[in-house]
Amino acid sequence: MAEPKIDLKNLKAGGFIKERGKDLFTVRLRVPGGRMSVDRLSKIAAVAQKYGKGYVHLSVRQSIELININFADFDAVVAELGEEQQKVASCGARVRVPTACGGCEYNPNGLVDTQKSALEVDQKLFGTATGHHKFKVGFAGCPFDCPKSATNDVGFQGAVWPKLDADGCISCGLCAKSCTEGALSMGADNKPVFDAAKCIYCGDCIKVCPTSAWSAEKKGYTVRIGGKWGRRPLIGTLFATFVPEERVVDFIACVLTWYQEKAEGAGRVRLGDIIIREGWQSLLERLRSEFPQYVVQETIAPHVIQNQVPLPGQQA
Amino acid sequence: MQTIDLRGVTCPTNFVMAKLELEDIEAGTTIEFLLDDGEPVKNVPRSLKDEGHKLLALQEKDEYYVLTLEKGED
Numbered sequence: 001m002a003e004p005k006i007d008l009k010n011l012k013a014g015g016f017i018k019e020r021g022k023d024l025f026t027v028r029l030r031v032p033g034g035r036m037s038v039d040r041l042s043k044i045a046a047v048a049q050k051y052g053k054g055y056v057h058l059s060v061r062q063s064i065e066l067i068n069i070n071f072a073d074f075d076a077v078v079a080e081l082g083e084e085q086q087k088v089a090s091c092g093a094r095v096r097v098p099t100a101c102g103g104c105e106y107n108p109n110g111l112v113d114t115q116k117s118a119l120e121v122d123q124k125l126f127g128t129a130t131g132h133h134k135f136k137v138g139f140a141g142c143p144f145d146c147p148k149s150a151t152n153d154v155g156f157q158g159a160v161w162p163k164l165d166a167d168g169c170i171s172c173g174l175c176a177k178s179c180t181e182g183a184l185s186m187g188a189d190n191k192p193v194f195d196a197a198k199c200i201y202c203g204d205c206i207k208v209c210p211t212s213a214w215s216a217e218k219k220g221y222t223v224r225i226g227g228k229w230g231r232r233p234l235i236g237t238l239f240a241t242f243v244p245e246e247r248v249v250d251f252i253a254c255v256l257t258w259y260q261e262k263a264e265g266a267g268r269v270r271l272g273d274i275i276i277r278e279g280w281q282s283l284l285e286r287l288r289s290e291f292p293q294y295v296v297q298e299t300i301a302p303h304v305i306q307n308q309v310p311l312p313g314q315q316a
Numbered sequence: 317m318q319t320i321d322l323r324g325v326t327c328p329t330n331f332v333m334a335k336l337e338l339e340d341i342e343a344g345t346t347i348e349f350l351l352d353d354g355e356p357v358k359n360v361p362r363s364l365k366d367e368g369h370k371l372l373a374l375q376e377k378d379e380y381y382v383l384t385l386e387k388g389e390d
Contacts, residue, residue, distance in 0.1 A: 174374060208361070210374050
């Protein structure tokens with residue numbers, strides 16, 4: 001066989017995606033959490049200008065994709081992107097680049113540092129072969145959930161559990177007014193009364209409190225598992241609460257191991273469908289053995305969105 | 317005490333107007349802002365607290381709130 005014109009190692013993770021035209025590929029870049037330095041952005045622009053056809057595509061999972069790249073230029077593209085430590089992403093049956101919202105450093109709504117989590121997962125789990133199908137992870141900093149965490153195989157949503165310092169409370173009633181879930185009301189003593197069963201851990205009470213009488217007693221991620229979009233969407237369901245940021249990678253690794261085992265022989269099937277087939281109890285028990293203090297008592301199977309089907313043609 | 321009426325002013329204009337008023341007074345001075353119910357009263361006190369001012373009281377009136385605060389150090 002002739003000496004290959006390009007370094008085939010670059011193709012291993014699969015971020016080079018065949019286009020319609022002869023010799024042309026899309027190069028999907030690895031941008032965990034959608035954040036990059038302006039220097040890196042400038043480098044990407046320069047590479048796109050030099051090797052592409054004058055435009056890039058911002059993917060729905062926060063990547064920049066270089067369009068119309070000739071496969072003969074792969075090595076040069078990789079080398080020049082490498083000058084700003086920009087790497088190529090993946091496709092196929094692997095752990096994908098995690099998505100994340102802006103996080104909590106500058107966004108006043110963010111409860112958890114989602115950017116840090118996305119970087120850590122990217123460093124430790126990116127590209128891991130699942131053996132079955134793609135595996136997506138996403139991080140939302142709060143229950144507003146801009147990243148739609150429950151549509152990921154494993155979706156994380158920032159959460160806080162509030163506690164009140166009654167002496168610091170000035171009885172303004174803003175927390176009760178702001179609580180969209182009805183978990184707070186003003187009591188006879190003109191101090192807030194907390195109904196824990198209704199709380200979704202959004203922290204609006206903490207954010208709105210003018211005197212910081214409300215504060216976070218604990219903080220972490222609400223975890224929903226088994227979501228996906230595509231032809232047959234599933235909404236991931238609740239498996240754990242207040243998973244600490246430093247346990248995120250281990251938690252995902254545990255889910256991944258279960259998926260790799262249980263999907264054996266199933267072919268190209270996503271995690272959510274395996275949970276439906278195996279029963280949620282199996283995954284919940286596995287997670288409970290490693291994360292007993294965070295796993296919920298029980299859950300439900302990933303949720304099929306019934307109103308997506310049947311389409312008119314199927315009724316004929 | 318100075319009272320600034322921010323009723324009828326939407327976010328974030330109300331917050332920026334409050335900031336501009338606060339630029340003209342000395343640290344330690346107390347000032348009142350009148351804020352509409354809804355988004356203004358949820359957002360403006362929190363944003364002013366983030367900027368280092370001390371919130372002293374928030375009283376509900378008919379359809380609006382009176383926020384009393386002490387200007388913080390720059």
